[in-house]
Amino acid sequence: xxxxxxxxxxxxxxxxxxxxxxxxxxxxxxxxxxxxxxxxxxxxxxxxxxxxxxxxxxxxxxxxxxxxxxxxxxxxxxxxxxxxxxxxxxxxxxxxxxxxxxxxxxxxxxxxxxxxxxxxxxxxxxxxxxxxxxxxxxxxxxxxxxxxxxxxxxxxxxxxxxxxxxxxxxxxxxxxxxxxxxxxxxxxxxxxxxxxxxxxxxxxxxxxxxxxxxxxxxxxxxxxxxxx
Numbered sequence: 001x002x003x004x005x006x007x008x009x010x011x012x013x014x015x016x017x018x019x020x021x022x023x024x025x026x027x028x029x030x031x032x033x034x035x036x037x038x039x040x041x042x043x044x045x046x047x048x049x050x051x052x053x054x055x056x057x058x059x060x061x062x063x064x065x066x067x068x069x070x071x072x073x074x075x076x077x078x079x080x081x082x083x084x085x086x087x088x089x090x091x092x093x094x095x096x097x098x099x100x101x102x103x104x105x106x107x108x109x110x111x112x113x114x115x116x117x118x119x120x121x122x123x124x125x126x127x128x129x130x131x132x133x134x135x136x137x138x139x140x141x142x143x144x145x146x147x148x149x150x151x152x153x154x155x156x157x158x159x160x161x162x163x164x165x166x167x168x169x170x171x172x173x174x175x176x177x178x179x180x181x182x183x184x185x186x187x188x189x190x191x192x193x194x195x196x197x198x199x200x201x202x203x204x205x206x207x208x209x210x211x212x213x214x215x216x217x218x219x220x221x222x223x224x225x226x227x228x
Contacts, residue, residue, distance in 0.1 A: 069151030126172035
């Protein structure tokens with residue numbers, strides 16, 4: 001309901017001044033709705049286990065065929081990774097409009113989502129369970145979801161001593177480090193853009209427009225809280 005309300009607010013309050021920005025905000029709210037629907041269906045449970053230093057992502061929602069269940073978890077991880085880059089993209093989008101750097105917007109849309117999707121690919125490649133993983137972790141996943149036999153992905157830093165397993169472990173480590181760096185960059189981008197937006201608005205806009213921009217920034221921060 002909050003996402004639908006955000007769409008209504010953006011369309012009503014910013015329709016005359018920020019057409020493209022309005023549609024971008026509405027699209028992000030739609031993304032949040034899709035994310036919520038996938039989360040409800042999948043209901044993923046994250047559980048760290050001391051065995052092989054592993055993190056299990058267990059499908060705790062509707063019981064569906066194994067392949068579909070794992071694919072749904074992959075979709076959830078993809079949406080989760082993309083949700084990290086959406087808030088800073090919104091702030092950069094707004095800053096670009098204020099500073100008339102609209103030629104950069106195409107790269108704003110493409111590059112961050114390529115990065116986040118690549119991270120998702122790395123994590124899912126490393127976490128897709130092998131036959132040995134299924135044999136080893138099935139009982140653990142069964143107990144995690146109140147003795148429910150559901151599908152899972154398992155990200156482990158201690159794979160078997162083979163070249164393919166070592167590659168998966170190294171890929172997971174690289175993906176984890178990249179996620180941490182991405183989170184730091186995203187937070188720094190939000191803070192920097194918020195300060196530039198405030199300075200630009202105070203300098204170039206009237207009181208009425210300044211009030212409208214404050215409303216839009218409140219919507220931005222609401223989007224950040226939703227994705228978190």
